Amino acid sequence: MFLDKIPEDQPNLLVIGENVELVISEDETNPLAFILPPTEDLSEMDWLSNKNFSLKDLTSSYDEKNKDAFSDDFENLQRKIKKFDDSPVAFNRLANLAVLRGDLSLEAEYLQRASELSSDVFFAHRKGENLISRGLNREAEIAFSKLDTSTDYYANLRLASFEIWRRDYDKARALVANAVKLDPVEYGARLFEGALRLIDGEPAKAVHSFRIAIDDRPNSSVAYTNLAVAYVQLSLDEKAIASLKRAVALNPLNANALVMLADLTFKVGQDQDAVPALRYYVQFEQKSSAIWARLARALLEIRAYDESIDALKRQGSIEKSSAIWNNLGVAYHRKRDHGKSLSAFKYAMTFDNEKKGKNFFLAARNIAITLANEKQNEGLLKFIRMIFSFDEESLIIRDSTLADLVSLYIQTLAHMGEISLAAEISESMLRNQNVVSSLRIFAATGLLSFYSFRDKEQDRALQLAKESAEWLGLIDKKDVRLKERLINNIAYVFADNNRVPDAEIFLSKISHLIHKEPYPTSVLGLIHFRKGNVEKATGLYDEAVHLALDRSDKTRIRQKLYIELSNYWRLSDTARAKRFLIKAIEAKNGDKELINRARSLLLNSPAIL
């Protein structure tokens, strides 16, 4: 039926937020008007915004100190240079000091002087680097291209980097191959080679390149990070995680490696592995929104709710976005602080109030789920209808997460007894080509159940079962749970209509769920009823009742069992059959559709009458 489970809370925190302009527009008729604004959290974020420590800020003060300190050294050496005006080393040192003072033009002058005194290729390289630092890439490329690439390892790599910039990978490949030939064990060439192999979609070869680079420079955090990228491309997540852990151990301030580690451990459900490194990083750099977001997500996954909320507030003190408030709402929701959760979601909606994009509807979706959990059905219907009215671009039905608003709406209608309207909306979802797969599956699953309970709709139930069966293969892997429910209902419709072989074919697709989940187990029971194995069937129904966690599911399965038993005894023991139907009708908090069906059977069966 449509009375499926309420969609899950936003399963986890969304870590990529977008900066949207804050637009607050309060509407008095809005059902959210009674939700208080999150003033406490806002003031905490405001306070935190001045407290965030950044290593980058501190390091830049070191750079300033360097500039001052080396100015004296520079002037001192400048005074002496007459004594050493035939020495390329002396001019190179002046060039070093010029850079430390932040004067790249002066560096160029001194490198020129040095190169006039020495033919060492070192100076040609440095002059090229200087041009790059000054943004004169074209001139730098010309300078490097004048060098002998048959012997000059460094020139090959530099020229290759220019080719990468203009995306001429063939030329880059040839140059890097040349460099590798000149020095097959050197770090730089192998790192470059590995990166190119990743671009070429050859991760296994890239692993080889990065391994050689690591042999040459075992402490390179960068090489381990790249190695992890190669492992990810090979779908070797565990190896990638191990490599990233090494990268982060070598350089705990390597934000790239840390972000990747956090994302990967999240993907495989090992968030606890990234938490220590994330916690460590934020001791030094508290102005990285990306890291706070990941720390909050990982902490939420390991159920450290308070710390996760603190991390989100830190993120909120750096960046103001709907996504952060949405995430904060989710964290409060998990902590079962529904008041603060609603408050955060409502605040998230205000960010996107004018544009009404995905973030607006995501917050609305989260509010709807919170209201549904609190069984505020009337308010929920009113709220969802209002949200639908804002959806001018039909964003909701096109996004699998936002589509929960529609499924919630259908479910709530069913709860409120408006089954026909729920069915009507579900049919419209099936007809709409823009509807996202998950919502289509939800609608079909509910409709199959709806039609199968009505004698007059059995043809439509069978027709829908056949139609749904046709697009089973197109369902995305991520919707596997929904797909299983759909298959279950298809099998049910076939079994209910005495098409046992068809039912068996579909049930076999989810055979792994029999004896584990209530509904597939009960469908097998139904098949046995149809085969005449009443004892076996009853046993399976009893098992299904036992497996069901929800009281309403238990009741529904029992009701169906009574109807089937009534059907079995219909001809041989009408009184008994009648008793079963009455049991189905009188079931406490029973499913209304099944009650109606039992009533219809009771009324329409002459044998019983």
Place this chain on the structure above:
Amino acid sequence: MALDANNQLLVDTLEAAPLVDGRYENVKLVNYNSLNDVRRGCLSMVFGAFDTISQKKVALKFYDLSPALMHDQYRRAAFFREHELLERLITVDRCLQLVSLMSTFNLTVKHGSATLTLPCHYFAVEWIDNEVDAFFLSANKFSAVDKLRLFNEIVLSVETLHNHDIFHRDLKADNLRSYTEALKRTVVAIDLGTAARLDSGKIQIGYGSHVGARGYAAPEAIGGLTDNRRVAKYTDMYALGCLLFELFNMDYYFVAVRRKNHAFDTVIAAIASKITGTTDIEREQDWCTAMTPLAGGFTPVSIAEPGSSVPPGVVAILDEILSSLTNFDYRRRAHTLASVRQRVWSALRVLTNEQEYQRKLTQARKLKQLRREKVAAREAKISSRRVA
């Protein structure tokens, strides 16, 4: 910056005086360049003079009289500390020698109709002429053997200071002088203005930054342990490592290490941010605790960086020395300078013995060849796997 009126008066008075303190003549300011108004050193006014008693040229160090510094307790204490250290080193070979102890020169200052007497503290040290700059700035003119012999002498001069529990803390080529006696060159570390003894009290609480030249400052000196005497020895070692590197390379070590480790200063800043202790031991512990996880990715600099003039046959030995002097973790630096000299002599023996040099060269080439073969074998294995 032009000299202020006080110092200018001191210079004019001393340079005009036929004889200062009854023994010094031909007094001439030497650490100030009037052409560009730049002065070297920050604690004192240094004059060259002829000592009529010892019949030798000497350096007179006067405390700076500029109003900004005259009452600066830290600088004044440092000036007196330098004299105290030099007193302890009297008669010690390879150390700068005091020629006369701290004295006072009374400078007469006319202020309107009034006449004031300003007592000016000074002491005299021996004048050592020969700079060693050329080894570092014209490195191409000297053989590797010459450079290593010089380095050995530099190490000896610092080792002598360390043997007297004195740490220079501002080692750089500019602060080294040499003299030759009986064809033997001896190096002396001059300018002990920032030097300190293991047991000398701190003259300032909470140094804002390192003391001495930034280009030769060790990570721990930049990052908060500047005033910790217990690590001062290792800070000198780090500077020696920088000097060794610069004898054979185009770049300053400061530049080379940051070229290979882009996050070098970030790591120092990160460690420094974790130092909260109040005592030396606590601060050392804070440094070490924070450093362990942060400095693991440090990539060492080789003595044979691009443009290096180091003979390939001694790269391995010199790399070992360089690494033992410049290790990011001061606890992993050489414990004694004697061990450093031993290795310097090993390198010198290799360089002066052609047969030994060839053997080391072959060894180095073999090592590289072995690595290449290992990589080639791995590559062959991978291609055969692909074919299969």
